[in-house]
Amino acid sequence: MSKIIGIDLGTTNSCAAIVEKDDHTVKLIPYKGGEFIIPSVFAIDEKGNELIGHEAKRQWQLNPRNTVYAAKRLIGRSFSSDVVALMQKTVAYDMKPGERNDVVLDVGHKNFRLAEISAKILNKIRGVAQDYLGEKVSRSVVTVPAYFTDRQRQAVKDAGKMIQLEVVRIINEPTSAALAYGIGKNLHETVVIYDLGGGTFDVSIIEIRDRVFEVKATGGDIFLGGLDFDQAMIKHVIEEFRKKHQIDLSTDPVAMQRIKDLAERVKIDLSSREQAPFSVPFVTMTPQGQPLNIDFVFTRKLLEELTKSLVDRTIVILTRVMGDAGLDAAKVDELLLVGGQTRMPAVQKRLTEIVGKAPSKGVHPDEAVAIGAALYAHSLEDDSNLKLQLLDVIPMAIGLEKAGGAFHTVFPRNAAIPNAKAVEATTSYDGQTEVAMRIFQGDAPEVSHNELLGDFLFSGLKPGPAGKARLEITFDVNIEGILTMSARDLDTGKQMKTTVRVTQH
Known part of the structure; x- marks a missing residue:
């Protein structure tokens, strides 16, 4: 091996x-x-x-x-x-x-x-x-x-x-x-x-x-993450340049890339010094064909002000x-x-x-x-x-959609894993042979603000009057935080066929 x-x-x-x-x-x-x-x-x-x-x-x-x-x-x-x-x-x-x-x-x-x-x-x-x-x-x-x-x-x-x-x-x-x-x-x-x-x-x-x-x-x-700290610097540099020269660099991908590269380097420098030069020569030209440079000093204090909300x-x-x-x-x-x-x-x-x-x-x-x-x-x-x-533990709740779009929690945030839970379900109309469930992950009370993990379809139920069938649906989260589901018909003991309609990719 x-x-x-x-x-x-x-x-x-x-x-x-x-x-x-x-x-x-x-x-x-x-x-x-x-x-x-x-x-x-x-x-x-x-x-x-x-x-x-x-x-x-x-x-x-x-x-x-x-x-x-x-x-x-x-x-x-x-x-x-x-x-x-x-x-x-x-x-x-x-x-x-x-x-x-x-x-x-x-x-x-x-x-x-x-x-x-x-x-x-x-x-x-x-x-x-x-x-x-x-x-x-x-x-x-x-x-x-x-x-x-x-x-x-x-x-x-x-x-x-x-x-x-x-x-x-x-x-x-x-x-x-x-x-x-x-x-x-x-x-x-x-x-x-x-x-x-x-x-x-x-x-x-x-x-x-x-x-x-x-x-x-x-x-x-x-x-x-660090990219957002870079982005705060980039935004500041572009804004200052626009005020000074009335030119918006954000529409020029090559200029933006040069600024991006330098922002990361200057940010790293400012961890060990109080100030560092921020200079990009010939970043663009004036309408008259005059080359323009970005050239100013970035201080640690300015970086801290620009990124305070991120640290917060x-x-x-x-x-x-x-x-x-x-x-x-x-x-x-x-x-x-x-x-x-x-x-x-x-x-x-x-x-x-x-x-x-x-x-x-x-x-x-x-x-x-x-x-x-x-x-x-x-x-x-x-x-x-x-x-x-x-x-x-799982980082955010896993649960299913209830009538009206509310989120019903099966595993709360920080539930220990591996973990399994069984939920009982039944049919809602006569002659029903399959049960569909939409599974979401997130901490919002409405499913629309959570991430859809999949539409699970359990088929092979014996047709009968509404509310008669008894299903046991098992949610199983493994040590990796990955969910699998299965269902069994409690009356017949039969394992039901499970299909996921929204692929989990």
Whole structure:
């Protein structure tokens, strides 16, 4: 059997790790040139070649229209969702509705489903791992944001299937970071994991008891991350330029790409210095053909003002999750920071004020998630002596649509998983032979504001008068947070046929 590798499939960057056979040390898998990070970017150049990772990112400025980044924000989403509308405003690539109520990307005059883009990035990571290990890789543990819905988790599994990479297990990113921090230390403590990455934000409260990792509560926002901090800077730069020169750069994709690239670099600089130059030479021309430059100094103070509302949003979620877990700040043993954006001094300062202690230096913000995934992968190997117990929760409620569009909760937010619940149902008219149910996930009281997971149809009922039939419908959520359903006719004991009408892709 091939080794199981751990993969951190990130919104902006991805990386992989492995536990070495001989000495059981965890190693990040290096890419040529010694880097561990592979940008989660896919592109098609003007010759029609597909580029992935560093190669795709390098040509980004000149080819923004056919370069896809942050696709993870769109995976498992309905085209009609608010997130898609938001993304359309900030990216240069084109999106259109797919046949499965999903999003299809138009890149280099070809259509790609989001799972295909993720599959290409996974395949690139797998290729790098195979070169390093000198053997075939066909199994992996892949991490996802804790706040991913069932549909988004399913899409990641499908991405693996497309390239014959078995995703043995999906685990939540904050849980994975806790594994990296806690394994082998014989700890007994409660940790808060604050994970602010490139595109997503998660916070989890985890109780570590040696090799048992129990998630008490989790929450997040999968549209909040480093990209939004960049976006706040970009918006400011464009606005200042428009005031000064009466020219709107937002309609020029190449200028926008140059500003975007620089915004990220300046933001990183401002974590270690008080000010940094923001200069883009020859960004555009006046109507008279005079070249214009962007040239000003960005201060840390200005960056903090522009992004205060984003940091506030993370604090609101953190406070709610601590409330859900019934956790008082004084009872927090460690605060772990994961994700590149947590290097921002303002983030660290706010968290230290709330939790009353400085963040732990026990995890590397960029590497912890991949390392945790590799450790978990190692624990799943047949010959492994590392036995772990992960007790996780679902990030938001799962339930069904009641008459009138109200949402009936079957599993509440933060319900422990794996978990199963049986719900009794009956027929509503004479001669009925099938029962349909619409299943949603979310925390809103109306189903219209929650995510549709699927239309389940249970058929094969014995016809009879309304209200006579007795059905038992079982909802089963596995350790990965993925839902399966089954139904049985209680009168005949017969298992009923189940079909999902809206595919879960």
